[in-house]
Amino acid sequence: MSELVLRAESAADREAVRAVVAASFGADEVPALLDDLRTSSVWLDLSFVAELEGEVVAHVALTRAWVDAPAGAAEVLFLGPLSVRPDRAHAGIGTALVSQAIEALAGRDEPLVFVVGDPGYYSRFGFVQGDLLGFRPPSARVPAPTFQARPLPGRPGFVTGALVLPDVWWRHDLVAGPADA
Numbered sequence: 335m336s337e338l339v340l341r342a343e344s345a346a347d348r349e350a351v352r353a354v355v356a357a358s359f360g361a362d363e364v365p366a367l368l369d370d371l372r373t374s375s376v377w378l379d380l381s382f383v384a385e386l387e388g389e390v391v392a393h394v395a396l397t398r399a400w401v402d403a404p405a406g407a408a409e410v411l412f413l414g415p416l417s418v419r420p421d422r423a424h425a426g427i428g429t430a431l432v433s434q435a436i437e438a439l440a441g442r443d444e445p446l447v448f449v450v451g452d453p454g455y456y457s458r459f460g461f462v463q464g465d466l467l468g469f470r471p472p473s474a475r476v477p478a479p480t481f482q483a484r485p486l487p488g489r490p491g492f493v494t495g496a497l498v499l500p501d502v503w504w505r506h507d508l509v510a511g512p513a514d515a
């Protein structure tokens with residue numbers, strides 16, 4: 335495989351990213367979710383791509399979420415969607431991209447990143463089942479093993495409570511992930 339470039343998304347990548355998301359998840363729900371996340375208040379410009387032979391082949395975004403903690407709402411990050419173009423899947427690209435995205439969070443204040451997804455995949459990045467750390471999922475439709483959290487080192491004030499996702503995820507009814515994922 336030629337060299338994989340992992341970098342922050344730029345404005346010029348927008349259409350290519352949308353195509354990768356559509357190829358990974360289907361053209362309807364998740365690309366529209368990403369469009370709406372981009373224009374919402376939870377968009378933090380934490381959007382990363384993997385480029386191979388000059389083409390964007392994978393994408394991941396992290397956006398704002400909250401933990402409803404006893405001491406008040408705590409700002410955290412939510413990882414997703416994560417998309418790898420199907421013809422480039424199972425080559426380590428998703429692993430490399432998520433690892434790089436988490437590294438890029440150094441210097442931020444949020445104590446945690448959350449994800450809803452396959453624990454067989456996300457455990458490699460240090461995600462653990464959220465309820466074991468004292469968190470509750472954002473919906474009863476999220477199966478416990480898929481609701482995962484990854485503490486970010488060096489942040490003070492560990493929090494616990496329910497994860498709260500913003501309205502964008504509810505408008506698209508994707509809090510528990512795509513129906514066929």
Ligand SMILES: CC(C)(COP(=O)(O)OP(=O)(O)OC[C@H]1O[C@@H](n2cnc3c(N)ncnc32)[C@H](O)[C@@H]1OP(=O)(O)O)[C@@H](O)C(=O)NCCC(=O)NCCS
Nearest residue numbers: 358416417418423424425426427428429450451452454455
């Ligand atoms: C899931 C996805 C992001 C994985 O990306 P990838 O680049 O293929 O992943 P990697 O090559 O880094 O790792 C693949 C390995 O992870 C493991 N794995 C566990 N669960 C997996 C899953 N649901 N999909 C792919 N691999 C998975 C396997 O061991 C796999 O190894 P293999 O290639 O030998 O079978 C990608 O297949 C994708 O975009 N799928 C469609 C969209 C999606 O489901 N996104 C995640 C939503 S939570």
